[in-house]
Amino acid sequence: MWNYRRKIILALLESEDHTPPVQPNTDLLTRDREFLLPLLKQYPKCYWIWNHRIWLLEQSATHYNNHPVYIRSLWRSELNLVKLMLSRDRRNFHGWDYRRMIVARLRRWEAEQQDDTAVAQDAKKLQISKIPSLLESELSYTEEMIRADLSNFSAWNTRSKLIPSVLDERAASQDQRRAFFEAEIAFLKDGLMLDPPDQSMWKYHQYLMYVLMTAPQESGPASEIWVSFTDADRKQIFAREIADFKELLEDTKDCKWLYQNLLQYSGQYLRLDGGTRMLTTAEMREWLAQLKTLDPLRIGHWNDLGKTLNL
């Protein structure tokens, strides 16, 4: 049915004016987008509706290709729609995926504009100083969503994907990256202290620390937050996180994520400093025993983890 609709629209478009509508709602593509809106609200998880919407946007980009300003403002205004949809269901991954598609396209156009001519480049420079970067505003958006709901894993996930690009765009030095990394850990830990049982935040903590689980490098793939740390840096950060979590343990006895992260980071720390007195085998065995008691469903997993850590 959607395919028929698309064929009809393509046929009708042939007789449509290529000048963007002055009045809203007078052109075919806008009308069809408006037709979709109530449907999306009613069936927010329907692949076909989201799919048709992005197709309509693509058609607008082709049909009005001589009017880049119109097209861009059209695509940019879609971010408001996604915002609306995500305020109704914060975890709707169709909405998050759609948002990422829009942002990716807008960024591509920005990059193309940058490459155009020296004149355009001057214009671009002026624009940057006026309009905040799309990536920066997306990063702020994830923060806004997270502050509204700490366990919004979709927002944490999007954030994790945005950070490396934001840092690249900022042309951040390794020192600035380190500062960003530390600030992110601090932001996260504030949340963890408020709501220890939330698994989204523990996952995100793992994601951040994962960076440190690889060997230090001079430079790395663009997908990393920070790469030029030393073994001393890693040791210090693992030690600090372990100490903080041990402290959290005093008031939080029944959070399995806490025990799991403690064990995992302890394993990493021991690789860097085997002769440490910071950790004892006895306490690690105790954490493992807690995990087995708190989460007997996954006993097989905990047994394997114990074997990996030689406990």
Add this chain to the structure above:
Amino acid sequence: MGELAAKKHVQYILSVEKRKDDLVSVVMEHLRMNGAYWGLTTLDLLGKLDNVDVDKVVSWVMECQHESGGFGGNIGHDPHILYTLSAVQILALFDKLNVLDVDKVTNYIAGLQNEDGSFSGDMWGEVDTRFSYISLCCLSILRRLNKINAEKAVNYIVSCKNLDGGFGSTPGGESHAGQIFCCVGALALTGSLHHIDKDLLGWWLCERQVKSGGLNGRPEKLPDVCYSWWVLSSLIMIDRVHWINKEKLVQYILDCQDTENGGISDRPDDAVDVYHTYFGVAGLSLLEYPGLKAIDPAYALPVDVVNRIFFGK
């Protein structure tokens, strides 16, 4: 502990097939090809495929083929890769792959591969890792993997990997159990499982089991019988199935049965449908439930069917 109401489920599936005019059939009409695959595979796992008129099914399937080589969800419907895989799987179930013009189907699928290695679902261009799995699975069954750029296809899937070890629908997409099955399956079919951090992904997957024993598709979501397939098959493919409690999962699936009229639902006491009946029975098959044929976790076909395709047994 309850038992699998196998006879009732067979009756249920056969009755759905006959009931062509009611509301369910109308809603399902556009994806009848998928429905047929779910129903027929369930019958085969239950050892009752001989209740079906093979020639009738095969000729209906072939009537759904479009001149492009792809299959539609029903006769006269537009082709889509989703229905093409189901059609090929149904023919494989009946050992009737010989009725296919293999090159024609292969060309349809190969034509949907994009420059970056991804696959579109049909001529309208939607891209998703689901379609990567479908293409690779279909071509593997037809033994034509050499007709696409498999290396690029694998690289695209790897680009959808997240730092929790899982995979999303497109690069940057959040990990989701259904999507993970597609990506792990695609990597398994192409011998590329080394791209997966098995402990990390295994951890994410085993966390999908909730107290009731059922599995959910993402953190903080409700359990659903369909994830007994998506999560379980992925855990098996990466050798981490012992990380969940199998007995409790079996119990959860059995609790979702309609023991009076047959069929399995998403959660206990909900309405049953063919989709969840298939995923429930297939999940039990993966859990080696007695009396069921074994199912292959990557091809989503009974193991004997897969062996017949590749070893001629």
